[in-house]
Amino acid sequence: MPEPAAPLYAVPQSDEDTPHAGGSIFVRMAILALLVSTLILAARLLMEYNDLREEAAALRAEIADTEQSIEALQDQLDAPFDDDYVIKIAKEKLNLSLPQEIIFYNDLNE
Secondary structure: OOOOOOOOOOOOOOOOOOOOHHHHHHHHHHHHHHHHHHHHHHHHHHHHHHHHHHHHHHHHHHHHHHHHHHHHHHHHHHOOOOHHHHHHHHHHHHOOOOOOOOOOOOOOOO
C-alpha cells in the first residue's frame, strides 16, 4: 500500500511546540508601544497644527489692521497743506480753538 503523503505544514499542538512562542508576546508589546507612541505623536502634532492655524488667523487680522492704518496715514500725507489742514491739526493735536468758537466743558464720562 502506498504511504500517505506528508502534510505541507505541521500544525503545532501546543505553545511549547511553536518556535519563538515567548517572543510573540514581546513582539505584540513592541507593536502596541509603537502604535501608542504614534497616536500620541499624531495627537500632539494635531494640537500644534491647530495652534499654528489660530496664530496665522490672528496674524492675518493684524496685517489687515496694519494695512488700514497705512492707508489712513497715506491719506493724511496726500492731504493738501492748506488753512483747513492747519486748523484741523491745531484743534486735534494742540487743543487750540479759534477766537470766535465757544467751548463747553463737562465732567461726564463718555
